Amino acid sequence: DSGVTQTPKHLITATGQRVTLRCSPRSGDLSVYWYQQSLDQGLQFLIQYYNGEERAKGNILERFSAQQFPDLHSELNLSSLELGDSALYFCASSVGGQGNQPQHFGDGTRLSIL
Amino acid sequence: DAKTTQPNSMESNEEEPVHLPCNHSTISGTDYIHWYRQLPSQGPEYVIHGLTSNVNNRMASLAIAEDRKSSTLILHRATLRDAAVYYCILRDVITSGSRLTFGEGTQLTVNP
Numbered sequence: 001d002s003g004v005t006q007t008p009k010h011l012i013t014a015t016g017q018r019v020t021l022r023c024s025p026r027s028g029d030l031s032v033y034w035y036q037q038s039l040d041q042g043l044q045f046l047i048q049y050y051n052g053e054e055r056a057k058g059n060i061l062e063r064f065s066a067q068q069f070p071d072l073h074s075e076l077n078l079s080s081l082e083l084g085d086s087a088l089y090f091c092a093s094s095v096g097g098q099g100n101q102p103q104h105f106g107d108g109t110r111l112s113i114l
Numbered sequence: 115d116a117k118t119t120q121p122n123s124m125e126s127n128e129e130e131p132v133h134l135p136c137n138h139s140t141i142s143g144t145d146y147i148h149w150y151r152q153l154p155s156q157g158p159e160y161v162i163h164g165l166t167s168n169v170n171n172r173m174a175s176l177a178i179a180e181d182r183k184s185s186t187l188i189l190h191r192a193t194l195r196d197a198a199v200y201y202c203i204l205r206d207v208i209t210s211g212s213r214l215t216f217g218e219g220t221q222l223t224v225n226p
Contacts, residue, residue: 002157031212043158043201043216056211090157096210100146100205105157 003027006091007036014114018079021109025072025093031055032074033094033103034066038087041107049074050097086113118202123221126192134187136202136218141182146205149176149187150214151198158201158216161187174226 003026011019025032034046036059045058049068060066063081068074078085088110092103119137126132138147149164152214162169162176164185175188189196199219205212 002159004157008166033213035214042218043214045213046213048212056213058213092157092214094212096212099207100148100163101212102160103158103214104214105159107155107157 002104002106003042004091004093004104004106006109009107010067010110012112012114013077015081015083017081018077019081021076021089023074023091023106026104029093030072031094031097032068033092034076035092036087037090059110065091077088081113081114086111118204118217120202120217120220122218123223125153125223125225127225128194129191132189132192132222134200134222135184136186138204139183141204142206144208146207147176147178147185148203148205150201150203153198160188192224194224194226197222
C-alpha cells in the first residue's frame, strides 16, 4: 500500500462528457503528480502541483485541467472526452516539489470512453 | 532527458538472482539513475536510485558502471511477485525537475 488513494477505480462514460478524478497523497507529501498510461503512448507525465501551486506541465491537453486544494488532495478534470482519452490515470506524490525524492503512486483510475 | 535502453523482456527462475541491465551512454553528470517497477494492475513502484556509487536497499541493489554509461538492477532472489515491468529512468533534477520520464521498460517473467 503506497498510501496514495485514487478514486474512482473505474469510470465509464461517453464522448463529449466531463469527469473528475480524485487523488489523496500520502500523509506529509506536498507534491502531487498526474500521469496517463495508454497502450500506444506508455506512461506520460501530465502535470505537477506543489503545495497548491502548479509546478510543472507535461503533455497535458487543453481539455484537461488540474488543481491541488488546501488539504493537498488533487483533482484532474477531463472535459469534452474523446475515445482516445481512454487510459489509466495515475496520481503520485512525493515529499517535496523537486529533487530526487521517490514518487509514490496510487493504483490508478481506469477511464473508458464509449 | 537523456535516453535509456533496456531489453524488452527477460526471464528468470524463482529464487535465483536477476540482473536487469540499462544502458545510458548519454548520461550527464547531474543525472540520477532511478528504477521503478510496475506490477500487473498496479501503479509504478519506486525500487532504488543512485548517482555514482552502488546502492543497496531491502528490495534490490543498483550497480553503476564506473563511467556511468550503464547500470544493473539486481534482485537477489526472485520471487513470483517480482514479475513486473522494470523501468530505468534518468532524472536530471536541474533541467527536468521532478517529473519521471518512462520508457518501454523490461518485462520480467519469473518462472516457478
